[in-house]
Amino acid sequence: MKWWKNRCAKRAIYAALAFGVICSLAGCQKSNLPQPDFPLEEDAILAALEQAGLPGVISESETRSSHEGHMAYTLRDPAKTYGDTGNKVVTAGISSAITEGERFLSMIFLSAPDEPATLPFTWEDWRRQIIFTTLLFGGFEDEEAVYRAFSDKETPEDEESFGWEAQLPGGYCTVSYNLIASKATSSFPDPIVNRASYTVRVTVYESKSLYQRMYQEMMDVRKEMERSPAQTPN
Numbered sequence: 113m114k115w116w117k118n119r120c121a122k123r124a125i126y127a128a129l130a131f132g133v134i135c136s137l138a139g140c141q142k143s144n145l146p147q148p149d150f151p152l153e154e155d156a157i158l159a160a161l162e163q164a165g166l167p168g169v170i171s172e173s174e175t176r177s178s179h180e181g182h183m184a185y186t187l188r189d190p191a192k193t194y195g196d197t198g199n200k201v202v203t204a205g206i207s208s209a210i211t212e213g214e215r216f217l218s219m220i221f222l223s224a225p226d227e228p229a230t231l232p233f234t235w236e237d238w239r240r241q242i243i244f245t246t247l248l249f250g251g252f253e254d255e256e257a258v259y260r261a262f263s264d265k266e267t268p269e270d271e272e273s274f275g276w277e278a279q280l281p282g283g284y285c286t287v288s289y290n291l292i293a294s295k296a297t298s299s300f301p302d303p304i305v306n307r308a309s310y311t312v313r314v315t316v317y318e319s320k321s322l323y324q325r326m327y328q329e330m331m332d333v334r335k336e337m338e339r340s341p342a343q344t345p346n
Contacts, residue, residue, distance in 0.1 A: 144282065147250035150215045151183035152208040156248065163255070164244035167191065168203055182209040192224065201225060204241070208248070211326065214318035215283075219245045223310040232269040233289050235262060238312050242287070245314040252282035258314075262287050284320040288313045 148156035154170055161168050167189055174186035184207045188200035205220040221241045235242075239259055246258045261278040262285075268274055275288035289312045317323040 145247065145250045145252050145255065147215075148248060150208055150210050150217075151177075151181060152185070152206065152217075152248060153183075154185075157185060157187075157206065160244055160247040161187075163247055164240050166203075166240050166244055169200070171200075181211075182207070184208075189224070192226070194225065206248070211322060214322045215249070215316075216318070216322065216326070217245065217249045217316045219248075219314045221310075221312045221314070223312075225309065231272070231291065233267045233274070233291075233310070235259070235265075235267070239263075241312065242314055245316065249283060249316045252280065257282060258285055258316075261285065279320060282316075284317045284323045286313075286315045286323070 148160075154175075157170060168187040169190045171186040171188050175184070177183050184205070186202060187204040187206065189203050190200065192201040193199055194201060201224060202222055203224075204222065207216075207218040209216045219241070221238065242259045242262070243255050246252050246255050252258060257280060258278075261280055262276055265276050272291040273289065275286060277284070277286045279285075289310055292309050292311060317326070
């Protein structure tokens with residue numbers, strides 16, 4: 113009966129291989145996130161906001177394009193305002209572009225003014241924002257792919273700014289945070305209080321080579337500005 117068992121085992125292997133081929137041809141394999149058209153359009157941003165569970169509206173007056181193939185948007189909170197001014201709180205800035213034929217997405221998120229920031233930085237506080245970025249760029253394994261890549265990275269307890277990088281199948285990603293301390297003063301009898309806020313930047317490049325080129329261009333511009341003498345009015 114040993115020969116019969118071997119024959120059955122071989123049939124099981126062949127069946128498994130055949131099933132894998134059929135699934136591959138029929139599209140049974142798990143697909144990656146869809147990739148929105150770049151530069152991003154408003155519909156794609158609003159859909160990703162809803163899917164990530166983030167509040168936000170696009171500020172039409174602050175939507176702009178610096179050149180063909182680039183779009184920048186400002187997001188504001190639909191419910192929160194700066195005091196009694198009536199101005200909606202800015203929550204994020206979005207910059208998307210096609211650069212040298214490759215996609216580029218830079219997101220800047222701001223902490224709410226009524227939520228004082230504290231150290232250390234915690235990944236869970238910004239999970240939805242990172243998911244939002246992942247959905248906007250698309251092409252990753254799933255909406256939490258970028259978050260998983262960074263969420264186990266150690267965050268310094270006493271650093272006011274820090275950054276991380278990661279190469280993923282869907283793109284080259286960088287995440288950085290900056291703690292901005294500010295003083296809010298008010299008249300007596302209210303005390304003078306110190307407040308702080310975070311800015312968190314999540315950037316995705318279609319390739320690491322694009323990241324390296326853009327970084328070098330930024331450094332070249334910075335060096336040129338440092339070499340140029342300060343302009344003083346006559």
